[in-house]
Amino acid sequence: MQMTIFVLPISMLLFFVLFFGIGFILNMLLRMSWIMAIIYPVIAILIIDQVRFIEYFTNTGFAFSDLGTELSSLAMADILILSSGLAGAIVAGITIKLLRKKGYRMF
Template structure:
């Protein structure tokens, strides 16, 4: 068994963490809502996982959600680890913003 996927996994996890931490931090500063990215992240994750149009969830919800369930069940453990690192970045951005505000820093 080859471990050539390990550097790719680590880089992907770090990229997702930093990407969603950064986006969450900026959105939290601009919108002054500490948990906005943690709320938006599941929608972004579904868009990454599923290739069904967003409108299909309203026009034919049964088929769209069934397809989403199948897509989630067939995710590889490595994909789940990458998506969870993005969620960790989104949550940590909210924690950092709340901590900075508590310490007296005002952002915008």
């Protein structure tokens, strides 16, 4: 399915806002500024790959070779959307750090 030029920026914005919001809330509740930036690659792998998560531990060779195949076959639009989600998670960490530095205490 082809992605139109209108869908790509909207999808990128939605992923950025979604992972910024989730990262901001997790950073606020768990008091760990980079928790979402650390968790995001696992979430991205679960989005990209169709292999069950447990197979990365039970059938390691097949799972990682399949992941490499899936990563190499991603379209540029998919890479842009996933990277905007990572950017949202990183910006959430930076925002929490700045707010704490300026004296705001969240929970």
